[in-house]
Amino acid sequence: MNTTFDRYAAIVFFAVGIAFIVGAQSISTSAYGSNVGANMFPMLLGAFLSIMSVRLLIDTFRKQKAEKGKEQLDYKRFLIILVSAVLYAWFLEEIGFVISTFLFLMIGFQTMQKGKVWASLLIAGCFSYGVYFLYVHVLEGSLPGFPAWLGGA
Structure with a gap:
């Protein structure tokens, strides 16, 4: 695990997740022939991505102390x-x-x-x-x- 890369990736993915959630607000809440609106999947995906990004960010701070050498990507x-x-x-x-x-x-x-x-x-x-x-x-x-x-x- 490369903690520096993972930290930046977590921040980027968190921003993408928030963008999904915000973007899903402008999508129709109902679809023809469907009880689930088109906005549901992007909103859930954005929430999941944001939560996983926060988890990754926390893990990078925990493992930063344990990292001894640099790893190859x-x-x-x-x-x-x-x-x-x-x-x-x-x-x-x-x-x-x-x-x-x-x-x-x-x-x-x-x-x-x-x-x-x-x-x-x-x-x-x-x-x-x-x-x-x-x-x-x-x-x-x-x-x-x-x-x-x-x-x-």
Whole structure:
């Protein structure tokens, strides 16, 4: 962990989270055919991002005293996650939320810690379908379903 980088990243992510919350206030609170408004997801995402940023900032101050030497930044992992995030956003509509989220999580899990493939499969599958089911069926929102070639709508 590079505490200086993490500290600046926490501040930037906190600002982005606040910007999401403020920006979500200008989005419509209701959507056609949905009980959940379009502003709900960005607002929750911004709140979650802000809370996690504060947590990261606190951790950097705690670990600053324990840090002895400088660590090298891991550009390879960063680029893999960045490219997979861009591809996730690019293909979300085409292959659907469940499949694209599952693939993104699998790439992220295996990039951060190789091995434990079965645990990664289980967590990524349960999370991606669980969020889809909760948002679409329970909250009656709308997300891109499965692609047509898999029998989706």
